[in-house]
Amino acid sequence: MSHHPPSRAALIVVDVQRAFDEWEAAGKRRNNPEAVARIVDLLSAFRSHEAPIFHIRHEGSRPNSAFLPGGTGYPVKDEARELAGEPVIVKRVNSAFIGTDLERQLRAADIKTLVICGATTNHCVETTTRMAGNLGFDARLVRDATWTFDRIGPDGDAHSAEDIHAMTLANLDGEFARIVTTAGVIAAFKPA
Template identity: 35%
Template sequence: MHTIELAAALLTIDMQQGIQRLPTPRNNPQAERHIAQLQQHWRARGWPLVHIRHISVDADSVFAPGQSGAAFQPELAPQASEAVFEKNVTDAFCHSALERWLHVRGIAKVVIVGVASENSVEATARTASNLGFATVVVTDACYTFGKTDFAGVLRSADDVHNMAMANLRDEYAQLHCTAELLSGD
């Protein structure tokens, strides 16, 4: 059983409408449901929620500003009282005020969910840890897509996700599933 302290912020990364348009097979088809459960859990306890939105500098991106892909998925959208930070690189801490926002509120722990496991989730988790935040990644509340590796071998979304989690495990983050966090109070 894992207990989340009052000072833990839930960081929801890049859960925007554009990510739903990507045709590549993905893993964790229940990730959005788990993210919604975690958001509800945090809101019921008055714990801090932070939403990260990717705003691309590439006009052809599904995350380009001013088009529907940049908008949050309605079921995972922030409430008016919740913090929103925008990024245009993979790392939610880079070129944003996220670190300062957390420090000002005395938040020493972050719980990360969202997309993509080996991209923005992994980059943000590594930086959070390197900045001294206790870091948790919820393995079944993030997902990714199949990808061709450096050697030209197509890797499944599960393979890519599992390697990202292996990269983070213990050195950068604790890994937990949604059920563990929801039962940990």
């Protein structure tokens, strides 16, 4: 982030909602157990430098969605709750740019760099990151501040959360985003 002052960089916190805790409690296995703690670190750094933060919430539309408004999985996790003045963007698809005014708000604030974190790496985080890159933003995906879950592929093959996470980062790196760490993002706020 060194070539953009913090006022031109924004933190995008994607879907840090309680539904993922419920998935874990039901036996789904995830990677990166420290991701939420790293998100808290990022929130703290951006807040202490008065840099913009945008909170993204997924609102499910299918009757069995864990993200239905009013349901137990919809609320944000307490650690990542927004503060007064921090916008909350509600999306109904994987990308935070589709059906929302996120791009308009970013352009109006002359924000060039997006630091993206949240859940899940290979769904809403990936889709939002791909679109950010395609829209011309300098996207930075924070590898240790996102996570995903084990999945079964279309041929019945089991894929670990670690492998899915790593492949998603590899797919995005260079073309759509730079892959960074929480420590690296925080260090960029410090004067040279």
